[in-house]
Amino acid sequence: MIRDAIKAHGPFQGMSSLVYAKGSYANNTNVRADSDVDIAVECTEATYWGEQTPGAHPPLGKYTGEWTPTKLRRELVAALKAKLGDDVDTSSTTAIQVHSSAARVEADVVPCFRYKHYLSATNYREGAKVFRTDGTEVINYSALQLAKGRAKNNNTNGAFKKTVRILKRLENVMVEGGYHREVPSFLVECLVYNCPDDHFGRSSWTSVVKGVLGHIYVSLASEAEPINQGKRWLEVSEAKYLFADGKKWTRKDARDFAYAGWNYLGLGKV
Structure with missing residues (x-):
């Protein structure tokens, strides 16, 4: 149209x-x-x-x-x-x-x-x-985002994009129930992208989600960006830093989402 x-x-x-x-x-x-x-x-x-x-x-x-x-x-x-x-x-x-x-x-x-x-x-x-x-x-950088996301998905046997959809549905359910504030869909996708590939090869989806949420929570414990630029989290395109001046979200926002999701799903002690 x-x-x-x-x-x-x-x-x-x-x-x-x-x-x-x-x-x-x-x-x-x-x-x-x-x-x-x-x-x-x-x-x-x-x-x-x-x-x-x-x-x-x-x-x-x-x-x-x-x-x-x-x-x-x-x-x-x-x-x-x-x-x-x-x-x-x-x-x-x-x-x-x-x-x-x-x-x-x-x-x-x-x-x-x-x-x-x-x-x-x-x-x-x-x-x-x-x-x-x-x-x-x-x-x-839409084309780069598409290419990098496909590569990550291939490297994880299709589990990357499935995990993104799981966490987006989790975010929607938490917001609808008044359990947590709204989190941008793009941020959720980028958070999952920054998790190591081995988290996506676990034996069950519960284990995958537990590993991903745990990695986000632990890795973003500090509100300050790392001095070493190579350790900073990136958008899926890998062309821009995920947490930078002018963004609508912070490291704390991401960590709060992971913590809320962990507790909502009853995954145990963080």
Whole structure:
């Protein structure tokens, strides 16, 4: 439906773009209670970039075309409203939300641009840059998240993604029962990703969940990030630190979730 809306919108004719699902739906770690779909509409007319160290990538010239972040968002809103009408909600600073009366599931549609983070002059990570309406920016690495998650899942004989879904369902049940506050779905997936592979090879799912929750609780005992950068926990993409300035969660939030889940399931003494 979103692709159809873009194709039918005149100003988008001739604009180079990619439309793709991202997040838990694309990564097959979604659960029924969190069934909304994240859709990226990525304008590839311009490429934004950053660098690991100054001088890693000399500037190649400034983009002078018409597709600014403001124009991209404005035209995407117009395209979606033309097809979906009042089901389009623009109140969020990041995503344009499509409500479920027009589709089988809710959707968060994110306008973004191609982004490259240069580690050297020839080596870079490719992602997408999002310009929020409040003036802030965020970089996503959806393709890396997909690739790293698949590799982890293969290394654990499919147990990684199953464990993620178990803990997401656990989080939903705890929230519904008023036992614990809501925890972002993305954070849960990243916490499980940072657990060693051998935790997923245990003889029962109870043992797997016990090992994963225990590892999260013990490993995040300190609220301070390790001085050794190699010991810091990463997002699934391995391109960004999981606990860093500007994040909506802290190490304590993650530890509290593991502790609550452990006790809710009656797994014994931590």
